Amino acid sequence: MNFPSETIANAVEQLSKFPGIGKKTALRLTLFLLKQNEDDVNRLSDSLNRLKTHVTYCTTCGNVSDSGTCSICLSPRRDKSLICVVRDFQDIMAIENTGQFNGLYHVLGGVISPLEGIGPDDLRIAELIQRIENDEVRELVLALSANMEGDTTAFYLARKLESSAVKISAISRGIAVGGELEYADEITLGRSIVNRIPYRV
């Protein structure tokens, strides 16, 4: 693609670095910005810059926060005896948006992946064990992805905490709500039969 202006070419190049945004979309976004007034564009670029300067991570759970400790860890209405273990802070947002969990979280910052050279020491596992030892944690809910890396990490954590009194559970796997049986993959369908639950009306 040829651009009539270096400035436009540059903006397109920068925007197309976003995942899922190709040159054509980047151009569309650039042309949109060109038509906005200067204040709006400034507001956008400032808010992007602030992402790197203002966002910090909660010293307890690893969630993003604007100050030292995140609002979830600070909340007096949260059940501090329940910790949900997630890979990344966006998983916290996903679970929070369900409104179904009232405990605290712990962000591992990744999952064990020998292929990518990520071992247990690269994750916030020591911090998790510290929290379990220091605080009165009753249950650990493992909310990791259902793939090899997630399963390996879950297995590692379960072994590591075998001797502790904490109860370990994992989020359930199965057919998605509203999902059609015929389109589900065999492993998911198989698991959902094996792990069947009592029917509630």
Added chain:
Amino acid sequence: MNFPSETIANAVEQLSKFPGIGKKTALRLTLFLLKQNEDDVNRLSDSLNRLKTHVTYCTTCGNVSDSGTCSICLSPRRDKSLICVVRDFQDIMAIENTGQFNGLYHVLGGVISPLEGIGPDDLRIAELIQRIENDEVRELVLALSANMEGDTTAFYLARKLESSAVKISAISRGIAVGGELEYADEITLGRSIVNRIPYRV
């Protein structure tokens, strides 16, 4: 959606102002930026800011340019007797990318649209007529959209230039290259039969 940080919420809000980018995509882009290093984010926000401070418009044709006159108007290899009339500068990019046009352009900055209150005086029509009078323009190629506004604008220009010696042509309409006849709408198919051209092997 609840965000763990005001800064993130703000970035998501700003990014979701882009056309075709909803809250979920904006969040994905924000999380991507959070994982980039500060220099990369700075480079992005700078390039967006420069869009409003550095991009100017060619004083002759209205194309975007980094300096007073655009590179197309300045090029000695362009046929200055041929002017292609387009609505917006992105149409110039689209035509330039075909590599099939060697004349100059003229950006109208819109099309006549009584519904939106856009009349001939709001467009760069006076500038176009000036160019035709001053320069030795042989042919005007109307490359406007095939809708009511585009047709109205084309008709207006043709009437306005009736008395001048300039030849007026319009880009051809018809079935897209590679397009299936059965899926073409009747108006396009009808026009492509009426405006049939000699078959060339």
